[in-house]
Amino acid sequence: MKRRLLLLAAVAALAGAVWVVSDLRRPYRGYSGNLILVIDPGTRAPDVAQLLASRGVLAYRLPFLLLHELGRARHRTLKAGEYLFDRPLSPVDVYRRLIRGDVYLHAVVIPEGSDRFDMARIVEQQLGVNPEDFLRSTEQASLIHDIDPEAPNLEGYLYPDTYRFPRTTGPAAVVSAMLGRFRQVLVLQLPPDLARFPQRLQETITLASLVEKETPDPTERPIIAGVFTRRLERKMPLQCDPTVIYAERLARRPIAKSSGPITRRELAADSPYNTYLRAGLPPGPICSPGLVSLRAALDPAPGQALYFVSNNHGGHFFANTLQEHQRNVTRYRREIADLRRASRSTSGQKQETAHP
Numbered sequence: 001m002k003r004r005l006l007l008l009a010a011v012a013a014l015a016g017a018v019w020v021v022s023d024l025r026r027p028y029r030g031y032s033g034n035l036i037l038v039i040d041p042g043t044r045a046p047d048v049a050q051l052l053a054s055r056g057v058l059a060y061r062l063p064f065l066l067l068h069e070l071g072r073a074r075h076r077t078l079k080a081g082e083y084l085f086d087r088p089l090s091p092v093d094v095y096r097r098l099i100r101g102d103v104y105l106h107a108v109v110i111p112e113g114s115d116r117f118d119m120a121r122i123v124e125q126q127l128g129v130n131p132e133d134f135l136r137s138t139e140q141a142s143l144i145h146d147i148d149p150e151a152p153n154l155e156g157y158l159y160p161d162t163y164r165f166p167r168t169t170g171p172a173a174v175v176s177a178m179l180g181r182f183r184q185v186l187v188l189q190l191p192p193d194l195a196r197f198p199q200r201l202q203e204t205i206t207l208a209s210l211v212e213k214e215t216p217d218p219t220e221r222p223i224i225a226g227v228f229t230r231r232l233e234r235k236m237p238l239q240c241d242p243t244v245i246y247a248e249r250l251a252r253r254p255i256a257k258s259s260g261p262i263t264r265r266e267l268a269a270d271s272p273y274n275t276y277l278r279a280g281l282p283p284g285p286i287c288s289p290g291l292v293s294l295r296a297a298l299d300p301a302p303g304q305a306l307y308f309v310s311n312n313h314g315g316h317f318f319a320n321t322l323q324e325h326q327r328n329v330t331r332y333r334r335e336i337a338d339l340r341r342a343s344r345s346t347s348g349q350k351q352e353t354a355h356p
Contacts, residue, residue: 023059023060023063023090023091024063024066024067024090024091024092025090025091025092026059026090026091027087027088027089027090027093028057028058028059028088028089028090028091029056029057029085029087029088029089030055030056030057030059031055031056031057031085033086034084034085034086035055035056035057035084035085035086036082036083036084036085036104037051037052037055037057037082037083037085038081038082038083039051039078039079039080039081039082039083039098040080041080042080043078043080045065045068045078046061046065048064048078048098049061049064049065049068052064052094057085057089057094058091058094063091064091064094064095067091067092067095068095071095071099076099077099078098078099079098079099079100079101079103081101081103081104081166081167081168082103082104082166082167082168083097083098083102083103083104084104103166103168104166104167105164105165105166106126106127106164106165106166106167107126107162107163107164108122108123108126108127108162108163108164108165108174109122109162110122110158110159110160110161110162110163110178110288111160112160112212112288112289112290112293113160113209113212113213113287113288113289113290114160114287114288115155115246115249115286115287115288116134116135116138116153116154116155116158117135117249117253117254117255118255118257118287119134119138119158119178119288120132120134120135120138120255121255121256121257123171123174124255127165127167127169127174128167129169129170129171129174130171131255133170133171134171134174134175135253136171137171137172137174137175138153138154138155138158138175139153139154140153140154140175141153141154143175143176143179144157144179147183147186147195147198147201148198148201148202149198150198150202151202151284152283152284153284154175154179155284155285155286155287155288156205156206156209156284156285156286156287156288156289157179157182157205157285157288158175158178158179158182158288159178159179159181159182159184159185159288160288160289160290161178161181163177163178163181165177185291185294186201189291189294190294190295190298191298194298202284203281204294204297204298205285205289205294205297206281206282206284206285206286207225207228207229207281207297208225208285208289208293208294208296208297209285209286209287209288209289209293210228210238210240210242210243210281210282210286211224211225211228211289211293211296211297212287212288212289212290212293213240213242213286213287214240214242214308214316215314215315215316216314217314217315218292220315220316221292221293221296222295222296222299222300222301223301223303223305223308223318224296224308224316225293225296225297225299225300225301226300226301226302226303226305227303227305227306227307227308227318228240228300229300230303230304230305230306231306232280232281234306235279235280236279236306237275237276237277237278237279238275238279238280238281239275239276240275241262242286242287243273243274243275243282243286244262244266244267244269244271244273244274244275244276245262245266246273246282246286246287247266247269247271247272247273247274248266248269250271250273251269251271273286303318304320305318305319305320306319306320306321306322306325307319307320307321307322307324307325307328308325309325309328309329309332310332311332312332312335312336312339317331317332
């Protein structure tokens with residue numbers, strides 16, 4: 001009888017071992033759609049296994065815990081972080097993902113023309129980074145003093161691109177990645193001698209930032225760069241509205257998007273960035289320009305135009321003389337007034353339809 005019991009126990013143990021081994025590589029998915037789980041630092045392996053099983057990532061806890069015990073002998077530990085599960089995985093696959101720390105990376109899109117305040121808002125929304133902590137990180141000007149010794153902060157040097165970060169990424173790491181991308185573009189995409197002349201580099205990025213803010217049309221950027229270059233050569237004020245807006249942002253440090261027209265108070269503000277009151281380029285970039293604007297600043301289009309104004313269709317009217325420019329401004333204002341009247345008329349018709 002005792003021998004029989006031992007035999008049954010051995011058979012049961014063997015069956016259990018076979019089941020565990022077979023389950024180790026059997027894909028399983030007990031959830032629908034995409035599932036994101038957060039493993040907090042210090043979470044014990046049994047609690048991790050319980051979380052994975054309760055949310056449908058694992059069918060059973062035991063195979064995963066067995067892998068963990070075997071892995072501990074080789075100093076393998078489970079990594080905390082945010083994990084995405086979007087397909088059936090075996091316990092082996094799940095375990096490997098957690099010991100490698102293959103955490104979910106959030107796509108953070110920094111559009112061309114973003115300034116540091118825009119970036120603070122974006123990284124807060126996408127990564128939960130405190131915006132003030134991010135802004136303080138962007139004030140570490142020493143990080144670029146090798147290429148721009150006079151830079152007061154990192155404005156203009158945080159390259160606009162799509163980045164991927166774990167949610168636990170801190171502000172310093174975000175800034176480091178963006179600055180690293182700028183250095184890569186500087187070396188690979190721009191003239192090789194640009195980095196050797198700090199003043200030229202700073203002026204190029206500053207001019208490019210103005211161009212970036214003035215037009216969404218890439219084909220216009222060399223033309224606008226040409227207008228600004230000629231005005232600089234003639235010592236004419238640039239009268240660039242985005243510099244006035246940036247001066248106000250520096251004063252208030254908002255992370256919300258700018259809205260509304262420029263006010264007379266803003267135009268009269270005494271700021272080194274106010275290009276209505278100060279001739280020449282502002283003391284530094286007002287945003288992070290993209291590659292097209294950087295190249296436009298390096299190679300402005302030739303011509304005679306000294307003025308431009310919006311054409312209300314995403315582009316601009318250009319003029320060689322002040323008289324021609326004034327006519328374009330009059331046309332611009334007339335079209336704006338017509339659009340407002342049409343908008344009010346349409347709104348009135350909708351109200352009449354809604355209240356017969």
